Amino acid sequence: MVEPHRRAAGASQAAPGFPGVSVAVDAMSGERAPDDVVRGAAELSLSSGSIELLLVGDARAITERLSRLPHNPERIDVRPAADALDGAVALVASGEAAAVVTAGEVDALVRSCRERLRLLPGVTAPALGAVYPTALRRGTKGDPFCLILDVGATLAPAAEELVRFAELGTLYARAVSHNPRPRVAILAPGGRAERAPPEIAEAAARLAEVAGVDFLGALDPTEIPKGEADVVVCGGFVGASVLSLLDGASGLVVDLARYGQKQRLLWRLGLAMLSGGVGQLKRVTDWKQYGGAPLLGFEKLVLRAHPGSGALAIQNACRVAAKVLSADLSAGLSAPGAPKRESA
Amino acid sequence: MTDERLESAADVDQRVLAPALRWTRAFRWDLDKTYLETEFDTFGNLLRTALQRASQKRSVAGAPALMREIRAAGPHRVCIVSGSPRQMRRVLEEKLRLDGVEWDEFALKPSLSNLIRGRFRAIRDQVGYKLPLLLDGRSRVPPDCEEYLFGDDAEADAFIYSLFSDLLAGRVGAATLEQILDACEVYRDQKEQTLALARAATRGDVVRRIFIHLERRSPPVRFSPYGRRMVPVYNYFQAALVLFADGVLPAPSVLKVAAEMVSSYGYGLHSLSNSFQDILRRGYAEVGVLTGLADAVEQYASLFDVFRPAKDILEAFTRRLGALADSRPAPPPPPATIDYLALLDDTRRR
Known part of the structure; x- marks a missing residue:
């Protein structure tokens, strides 16, 4: 008497034992939490056979939402915590989870990580990454994003710390974008390091000597959207400012398009003809596809998702976490003080 | 007839x-x-x-x-x-x-x-x-x-x-x-x-x-x-737990169900303990169930040592359940009056 259902979309047939990775997800942070965070976790529990999700936060609220969603509870562990972000970081610190995903505030995240996690050997300051869509595709998977770091974890890093950011960014881009030789640049007005503050100039000089980093030199901020570099290194204050400016510029383009659509029929027709291509471009460069950006420098993997993250972004952030965990970032760091010149 | x-x-x-x-x-x-x-x-x-x-x-x-x-x-x-x-x-x-x-x-x-x-x-x-x-x-x-x-x-x-x-x-x-x-x-x-x-x-x-x-x-x-x-149960380990909590099955029976799921169906410690946690969070059993199971795990340790030491199992279960002590579900609501004709429409739509 009843029409048969289809199996839940994307339901995984993988063995339920999942000897995979455990990711602690802060279920309470972000503009769309906990609804979208829990939905993302629920969907991922059905489609991924190798990720166990530790949902941290208000257990009742999480359970109530899960009960309304198709999910696989065999892959979900709910952990009550008054402070979900700190609780998630604590799970990573204790070794119960291998990575953290959160859409929480940067300051709170950095503070919790500094309190609970150890920095990688040779690293003295963490770097928060951000991904920005560019005109260029990179790596075997055609990744359109470039990685900018730091964007707020370390406001005024020293030259040596900027060098570490470049190394960390290179290792991360290799692991996530499948880009074997990411091109690294340091941010400087006009693309001239000598006009930048001394630590930038010094970092640029040192980076030219570092093995394993394909250093292009200094890069003007306007070159970022063109995709001139795969990893862009800067101090946290500058990075956060540049990111805000780039986001503002993107918003301005959208506003102008709306204005054009209202003003003249011909413009409207032109925009309509372009809409398919724009839609395709939007899909390719949608940050939701990327999921989250890393807080690099700690011994444990920490990913920060955009505060406006929906279910898809949370899912993808967890997938990125699983992918990065398979690569050992610390193994690729050069020892501090070691000779760095690459042999010819 | x-x-x-x-x-x-x-x-x-x-x-x-x-x-x-x-x-x-x-x-x-x-x-x-x-x-x-x-x-x-x-x-x-x-x-x-x-x-x-x-x-x-x-x-x-x-x-x-x-x-x-x-x-x-x-x-x-x-x-x-x-x-x-x-x-x-x-x-x-x-x-x-x-x-x-x-x-x-x-x-x-x-x-x-x-x-x-x-x-x-x-x-x-x-x-x-x-x-x-x-x-x-x-x-x-x-x-x-x-x-x-x-x-x-x-x-x-x-x-x-x-x-x-x-x-x-x-x-x-x-x-x-x-x-x-x-x-x-x-x-x-x-x-x-x-x-x-x-x-x-x-x-x-x-x-x-x-x-x-x-x-x-x-x-x-x-x-x-x-x-x-x-x-509603996602697997029969959950059903066994509820039957144990209801006094229908003894604790060793629950463990035997779990053992079969591990040995024949690829289940592991995480999936079983998450299943345990899920049924507790949904309010179909109490955390105290773990106490009853713990005795059985000790008694039937050899059954589980095939997969891993019995104490690991208890530790994993305890870790996932202990944290829930402060978030127990609300007591079940009184028996509902069921509108079968409305539910029939709903069932047919599915």
Whole structure:
């Protein structure tokens, strides 16, 4: 008497034992939490056979939402915590989870990580990454994003710390974008390091000597959207400012398009003809596809998702976490003080 | 008594015709998607299912162990009420024997007979087939025999089992039943037979639990209109835990179900402990269940040392459950009045 259902979309047939990775997800942070965070976790529990999700936060609220969603509870562990972000970081610190995903505030995240996690050997300051869509595709998977770091974890890093950011960014881009030789640049007005503050100039000089980093030199901020570099290194204050400016510029383009659509029929027709291509471009460069950006420098993997993250972004952030965990970032760091010149 | 009634009763294979007073609990199981992993959503899958040998059929993780443990735990009557065609009896019985499962009744659907007689609605209909079989089954157990029912989220099991329960309890009257049967468009003889059996059944609130195996990962909230008696479960470790919490199964039985899921179905410590946590979070058992299991784990350590030391299991379970102590679920709401006609529409839409 009843029409048969289809199996839940994307339901995984993988063995339920999942000897995979455990990711602690802060279920309470972000503009769309906990609804979208829990939905993302629920969907991922059905489609991924190798990720166990530790949902941290208000257990009742999480359970109530899960009960309304198709999910696989065999892959979900709910952990009550008054402070979900700190609780998630604590799970990573204790070794119960291998990575953290959160859409929480940067300051709170950095503070919790500094309190609970150890920095990688040779690293003295963490770097928060951000991904920005560019005109260029990179790596075997055609990744359109470039990685900018730091964007707020370390406001005024020293030259040596900027060098570490470049190394960390290179290792991360290799692991996530499948880009074997990411091109690294340091941010400087006009693309001239000598006009930048001394630590930038010094970092640029040192980076030219570092093995394993394909250093292009200094890069003007306007070159970022063109995709001139795969990893862009800067101090946290500058990075956060540049990111805000780039986001503002993107918003301005959208506003102008709306204005054009209202003003003249011909413009409207032109925009309509372009809409398919724009839609395709939007899909390719949608940050939701990327999921989250890393807080690099700690011994444990920490990913920060955009505060406006929906279910898809949370899912993808967890997938990125699983992918990065398979690569050992610390193994690729050069020892501090070691000779760095690459042999010819 | 109608032709359909006679035909159904004749095909209920009763393997053990023991005195009716013997049984304290009856466990009624659906087969497809409840006990067996069956795909019949496409014609190809249906054909493949029909042609499979017993050894090719795969049971749902933990179902054979749970059925064996239920049988071993007391004077428990095991009854199978399957929507599979009668022509599959031999292969299905062989499969159950391969799994070491014993049963007392085994009913299959007269699909070929319905086809020949042009009763096409009856081929798909479950209400007109299962409800009279369930009611008829009550005549073979003592009036106070408790009922535990097992179905899945693919068809109308939740609806039928709940209706059966409320008919026995007297919460659904003859007039409502007649309306439901009309809405289901059951054939007249089926309707008369069902009404007669419902009238004859001894009244009693005897259905303790209805387990719905969420084969399609349906959201558990879908079953909340049926009240707390209905327990949506993702696997049979969860069902075993609830039966243990209810005092139906002893702790070692729960561990044996878990052991089978680990050894034969690839389950691990994480998936089992997460399942444990899920059933607790949904309020179908208390954290205290762990204490009872802990003793059994100590006693049966050798059973689990095949996979990992028993203390690791307890530690993992405790870690996942201990943190929940402050977030216990709210107490279950009082028994709901179920609007079966509205639920029927909802069930059909799905």
